Amino acid sequence: xxxxxxxxxxxxxxxxxxxxxxxxxxxxxxxxxxxxxxxxxxxxxxxxxxxxxxxxxxxxxxxxxxxxxxxxxxxxxxxxxxxxxxxxxxxxxxxxxxxxxxxxxxxxxxxxxxxxxxxxxxxxxxxxxxxxxxxxxxxxxxxxxxxxxxxxxxxxxxxxxxxxxxxxxxxxxxxxxxxxxxxxxxxxxxxxxxxxxxxxxxxxxxxxxxxxxxxxxxxxxxxxxxxxxxxxxxxxxxxxxxxxxxxxxxxxxxxxxxxxxxxxxxxxxxxxxxxxxxxxxxxxxxxxxxxxxxxxxxxxxxxxxxxxxxxxxxxxxxxxxxxxxxxxxxxxxxxxxxxxxxxxxxxxxxxxxxxxxxxxxxxxxxxxxxxxxxxxxxxxxxxxxxxxxxxxxxxxxxxxxxxxxxxxxxxxxxxxxxxxxxxxxxxxxxxxxxxxxxxxxxxxxxxxxxxxxxxxxxxxxxxxxxxxxxxxxxx
Amino acid sequence: xxxxxxxxxxxxxxxxxxxxxxxxxxxxxxxxxxxxxxxxxxxxxxxxxxxxxxxxxxxxxxxxxxxxxxxxxxxxxxxxxxxxxxxxxxxxxxxx
Numbered sequence: 001x002x003x004x005x006x007x008x009x010x011x012x013x014x015x016x017x018x019x020x021x022x023x024x025x026x027x028x029x030x031x032x033x034x035x036x037x038x039x040x041x042x043x044x045x046x047x048x049x050x051x052x053x054x055x056x057x058x059x060x061x062x063x064x065x066x067x068x069x070x071x072x073x074x075x076x077x078x079x080x081x082x083x084x085x086x087x088x089x090x091x092x093x094x095x096x097x098x099x100x101x102x103x104x105x106x107x108x109x110x111x112x113x114x115x116x117x118x119x120x121x122x123x124x125x126x127x128x129x130x131x132x133x134x135x136x137x138x139x140x141x142x143x144x145x146x147x148x149x150x151x152x153x154x155x156x157x158x159x160x161x162x163x164x165x166x167x168x169x170x171x172x173x174x175x176x177x178x179x180x181x182x183x184x185x186x187x188x189x190x191x192x193x194x195x196x197x198x199x200x201x202x203x204x205x206x207x208x209x210x211x212x213x214x215x216x217x218x219x220x221x222x223x224x225x226x227x228x229x230x231x232x233x234x235x236x237x238x239x240x241x242x243x244x245x246x247x248x249x250x251x252x253x254x255x256x257x258x259x260x261x262x263x264x265x266x267x268x269x270x271x272x273x274x275x276x277x278x279x280x281x282x283x284x285x286x287x288x289x290x291x292x293x294x295x296x297x298x299x300x301x302x303x304x305x306x307x308x309x310x311x312x313x314x315x316x317x318x319x320x321x322x323x324x325x326x327x328x329x330x331x332x333x334x335x336x337x338x339x340x341x342x343x344x345x346x347x348x349x350x351x352x353x354x355x356x357x358x359x360x361x362x363x364x365x366x367x368x369x370x371x372x373x374x375x376x377x378x379x380x381x382x383x384x385x386x387x388x389x390x391x392x393x394x395x396x397x398x399x400x401x402x403x404x405x406x407x408x409x410x411x412x413x414x415x416x417x418x419x420x421x422x423x424x425x426x427x428x429x430x431x432x433x434x435x436x437x438x439x440x441x442x443x444x445x446x447x448x449x450x451x452x453x454x455x456x457x458x459x460x461x462x463x464x465x466x467x468x469x470x471x472x473x474x475x
Numbered sequence: 476x477x478x479x480x481x482x483x484x485x486x487x488x489x490x491x492x493x494x495x496x497x498x499x500x501x502x503x504x505x506x507x508x509x510x511x512x513x514x515x516x517x518x519x520x521x522x523x524x525x526x527x528x529x530x531x532x533x534x535x536x537x538x539x540x541x542x543x544x545x546x547x548x549x550x551x552x553x554x555x556x557x558x559x560x561x562x563x564x565x566x567x568x569x570x571x
Contacts, residue, residue, distance in 0.1 A: 093554060095550050231533070301516065320563050332567075349487075350502060353481070353502065357510075376525055379527055411509060
């Protein structure tokens, strides 16, 4: 069994026909990892025996029966490490399953392997991992994107059929675009975050990486829904995502936000995305230019709100209840200061300090409260646009994968990598990145991603729009 | 808003983050730079605009007030760097 090009849909067909057993599939994943991961470095850890034991017992009649799914190292799987790629969580073993893991298991899937990420999901290149470098499967000199770089790379490199990541400002869609796979960020409240280590609680969402839109619909179906353990998950029915998948886009109105085609973006990226828009026109969609006037403030807005929330969420890492603790502290203040000073990496420190500052007395109104008001304006931009159109089309990232080390010295340049993905998190809407061709850079073919956005809780429509493009391109 | 000054050393102490001198020297200009970028929000007119705390329209979510299973003491302390007698151990807090 070769994993190359193997989708969940295809694997399920083989399993149900008795031509492939779940244990053989785990064996195939192991072979692929042993062959490819030394060069890519997408996984932090994996336990083949545990996966095989689960594979032997799995009910293959379930929707994801026998499908191994790689998990970003920020989502708890009982009995497995969950380091968030941080030194401060070395040795930590998750005592319970996140709700998405419980749901994956209930659908017959096998949570398998921990994938690399930027420390605490803070970053856009996975270079902030304190544990290892992950390389872009297309070019080992380049980053896989981030923060869910490992989850994107293992799918794109055919070392996994699917994976889960988290998206706070683009951390699923941007690495999917840069590695060349499908990455879906569901609407805020669609998927439970219980068991996800919190970064920015008003923005975080869990979603899948897959080879195809069809597969993304299958994984979303398994993990979506209300959870009493996450009070921000909404109690709304989960529609059938696969049923309307092939309904096409004829008669739909798709908006192209003019602010998403900016100076400084890679002309090859623009060309691929414009070509994808023409594909939609050819499929019978009406293409309309729209405006999201507050787009240019999204990055600044995000770095106030996300860092403020992060500074509060990361207060729990104090070396008392879990994780690493500084050796021989003089007193409690020394214990906290050195535990956190030694345990957190640079980007995490930058964000904790910035977040604390914008929340501090005297600056709260000027920064945090103002940012929340600007967030309202960004939300309204989308509400206004979605009154006119059914979905939005844009690039996922202004550039293809950049070189390892290229942006590390300038945090602001790194933050701007998420310029097209951040607004969806601020507005709480859903978005997906699908591959739309390559940009040729230094003789390497680097993937380009098309981002599609739809109103909150309209994942069925989002997937249908994405699927129409996927089908047209593979025809 | 007049250009405020983010004092890395002062804030780091507030959040119990021990930094080395090299880190302070590196972080200070980086954060000043990010802060000057963030200040562009000053040009947005937010007069009369309600703040958005989060994107979903749910507030005051209640659950039934019934007991449910939690961790055992053993599970709760299993990840602690130092524990004993079912307790988390920390450096002495009170002098005397």
